Each structure stands twice: as structure tokens, then as C-alpha cells.
Amino acid sequence: MFIFEKMATLSEAYREHPLNLHHIIPLDFSSAPNLPESHAWSLSKDDHDDDYLSNSNGSPSIPIIDLMDPNAMELIGHACENWGAFQLKNHGIPLSIIQEVENEAKRLFALPADHKLKALRSSGGATGYGSARISPFFPKFMWHEGFTIMGSPSEDVKKIWPNDYARFCDLMENYQKQMKVLAEQLTRMMLNFLDISNGENKSQWDIGSSSNMCGVVQPNFYPPCPDPTRAMGLAPHTDTSLFTILHQTQTATGLQVFNEGTKAWVPVHPHRNLLVVNTGDLFHIMSNARFRCALHRVTTNKTVQRYSVAYFHCPPSDYVVFPLVGGVNNSVARFRGVTVKEYVGIKSKNFGEALSLISTSN
Numbered sequence: 001m002f003i004f005e006k007m008a009t010l011s012e013a014y015r016e017h018p019l020n021l022h023h024i025i026p027l028d029f030s031s032a033p034n035l036p037e038s039h040a041w042s043l044s045k046d047d048h049d050d051d052y053l054s055n056s057n058g059s060p061s062i063p064i065i066d067l068m069d070p071n072a073m074e075l076i077g078h079a080c081e082n083w084g085a086f087q088l089k090n091h092g093i094p095l096s097i098i099q100e101v102e103n104e105a106k107r108l109f110a111l112p113a114d115h116k117l118k119a120l121r122s123s124g125g126a127t128g129y130g131s132a133r134i135s136p137f138f139p140k141f142m143w144h145e146g147f148t149i150m151g152s153p154s155e156d157v158k159k160i161w162p163n164d165y166a167r168f169c170d171l172m173e174n175y176q177k178q179m180k181v182l183a184e185q186l187t188r189m190m191l192n193f194l195d196i197s198n199g200e201n202k203s204q205w206d207i208g209s210s211s212n213m214c215g216v217v218q219p220n221f222y223p224p225c226p227d228p229t230r231a232m233g234l235a236p237h238t239d240t241s242l243f244t245i246l247h248q249t250q251t252a253t254g255l256q257v258f259n260e261g262t263k264a265w266v267p268v269h270p271h272r273n274l275l276v277v278n279t280g281d282l283f284h285i286m287s288n289a290r291f292r293c294a295l296h297r298v299t300t301n302k303t304v305q306r307y308s309v310a311y312f313h314c315p316p317s318d319y320v321v322f323p324l325v326g327g328v329n330n331s332v333a334r335f336r337g338v339t340v341k342e343y344v345g346i347k348s349k350n351f352g353e354a355l356s357l358i359s360t361s362n
């Protein structure tokens with residue numbers, strides 16, 4: 001109950017920034033034999049060709065880290081500093097659970113468009129079926145549809161499957177629980193790495209063990225696209241979360257992370273048994289910008305469908321996030337403190353400018 005109250009308050013941040021329906025209703029991709037102008041972006045070769053990217057930019061891939069490695073904490077910390085992203089091995093989430101969640105996502109997205117629209121996210125709503133929230137900040141639409149889940153998805157899913165919603169709900173809720181346990185372990189390792197265990201930052205430790213953390217689960221679908229050279233699956237963005245844990249289908253590429261060093265997009269190739277982790281804005285703030293928040297995007301494929309399931313790990317909406325300075329990080333706070341709810345509001349309104357709007361150097 002506690003969690004649902006917190007979630008409800010987070011939804012308030014969205015309610016204050018309602019979207020136009022055309023930014024929520026995805027195209028009926030199944031009846032689009034050609035790429036409509038509304039979805040046609042001006043892209044270069046490195047915007048849509050993973051093979052070209054892999055062979056041409058010479059950037060190494062994001063690191064693969066074994067959670068069982070005795071040095072996992074340092075490896076994770078360095079990956080967060082250098083990339084803001086890594087792939088995680090031996091993460092402890094049973095493959096069968098991941099596969100079942102993927103299958104349920106497939107079952108949902110395979111429904112006819114009018115069926116899925118029954119659970120359309122409302123204009124000020126946080127959960128349900130629809131386009132990516134970042135849609136209004138780009139001139140063209142994305143080749144993507146998603147389904148956002150906070151807590152139990154039953155309210156939304158009942159509208160789609162009135163007599164057959166339990167399986168979807170059980171699997172998604174269980175997935176959320178499993179992800180939360182993993183996320184709390186990763187949070188503790190990241191906080192340990194930052195060595196902010198002493199002094200006034202002690203109170204921040206509860207995000208490494210708190211049962212009221214809010215996880216958001218989001219299955220994503222990228223249908224086959226008639227012209228991947230001009231389409232964008234998901235436009236470049238950073239996640240608002242502390243960090244995100246992502247499962248991607250084995251059969252299709254698409255996710256790319258921006259390497260700030262080489263200024264190149266780097267494909268994140270799917271591997272069986274690996275989960276992608278990327279740090280988001282909130283850990284960037286909390287680490288006083290030591291951890292990058294990975295800029296990432298998704299390209300499209302001509303023949304294969306791509307699915308992913310994101311888990312966004314967030315503190316409760318009234319939690320104050322502030323830079324952890326002191327100890328070995330004895331430095332000036334680069335951001336002012338913000339509640340999660342306030343930051344979500346700032347991001348909903350200002351998107352890419354959100355971090356600079358809370359910067360103390362303004």
C-alpha cells in the first residue's frame with residue numbers, strides 16, 4: 001500500500017505536464033507498408049547501420065561485468081564513470097523468468113492496434129500503452145510502442161484482457177520484485193564504490209536497502225520497419241532513473257550507447273544471459289557527476305521485430321536526491337537537491353536541459 005501511495009504521487013508529476021494524444025498514440029505499424037513522412041528522420045549511416053558503426057568507429061564496446069567477480073564493485077564503478085553503462089553477467093535472475101516476461105510482452109504487442117488502444121496512457125497519466133514519453137521533444141515520431149507498469153498493471157491490463165489478465169500481471173509483478181532485489185545490490189555496490197559511507201551522507205544509504213524504492217517496468221516493441229535508413233526506434237535520451245536494467249531480445253540489434261570520449265555511437269550487442277545496466281540522471285546527480293548518465297538510442301530493423309524490457313530503479317517520489325560530497329569526494333556540490341517528483345516534473349517539461357537547470361554553476 002505504501003508503495004502505491006508513493007507511485008500515485010509520482011504520477012502527479014506527470015499529471016502536471018499532460019501530453020497531446022498524438023504524442024501518445026503509436027502508429028498502427030502493422031498497416032504501414034511504407035515509412036510515413038511523420039516518421040521519416042534525416043539520418044546518417046552511423047545512425048542506422050550497426051555493422052558500419054562496429055567496423056568504423058573503433059570504439060570498444062561497453063564492458064561485460066561478472067557480478068560474481070571479486071572485483072565487481074570496482075568494475076561496475078569504473079564502468080559507470082567511463083560509460084554510464086555495462087552488461088551484467090551472473091546477475092542471478094533466472095532466464096526462465098526473463099523469457100516468460102518477454103513472451104508476455106510479445107503476446108501484448110501482437111494484438112491489433114484497436115485492442116491495445118483500450119489501455120492507452122491518458123494524457124496526464126503515467127502507466128499503460130503508448131509512445132515514448134520523450135516523443136514531444138522531437139520533430140518526428142519514433143518506430144516504437146511501449147507499455148508502462150508501476151506496481152500492479154492490472155487496471156490497465158484488464159482493459160485489454162478482461163478475462164485473462166492474471167498471467168501477465170503475475171509475471172510482471174514478479175519480474176519487478178526480482179529486478180528490485182538485483183537493483184538494491186547494485187545500488188549498494190555503486191554507493192560503496194563512491195565511498196560516501198561516512199559523515200552526513202549516511203542517510204542516503206537507505207536507497208541501497210529500502211523496501212519503498214519504486215521500480216517501473218516497461219516492455220518496449222520495435223516492429224519491423226520498411227525503411228530503417230530513415231526511422232528512429234527511440235531517439236537519444238538519458239533515463240530519469242537512478243539506473244536502468246534492461247533485457248533485450250537476442251535476435252535483433254538496435255540499442256546504442258554514446259561514447260563521450262570518442263563521440264561515437266556504440267552498439268550494445270545482445271548476448272544470452274546478459275542484462276544491460278545504464279546509469280540515469282538521478283545517480284549522475286547523487287554521484288556529483290562522477291557517474292555518467294548514458295545517452296542512448298535505438299535504431300530499427302527491416303525484417304526482425306525487436307523487444308526489450310526496461311526496469312527503471314527510482315527512489316520514492318518525495319525522496320530528496322542530492323550530490324554526495326565529502327569523504328574522498330570532498331568537492332563542491334554541482335547540483336542542488338531535488339525531490340524525485342520535482343526532477344521528474346523538470347524533465348517532463350525541459351527534457352535534455354533538466355540537469356543544467358538544477359546545476360549550481362548557473
Ligand SMILES: O=C(O)CCC(=O)C(=O)O
Binds near residue numbers: 220255296310
Ligand atoms: O529498447 C531498448 O533497448 C532501450 C529502451 C530504453 O532506452 C528505454 O525504455 O528507456
Ligand SMILES: [Fe+2]
Binds near residue numbers: 237238239296
Ligand atoms: Fe532509455
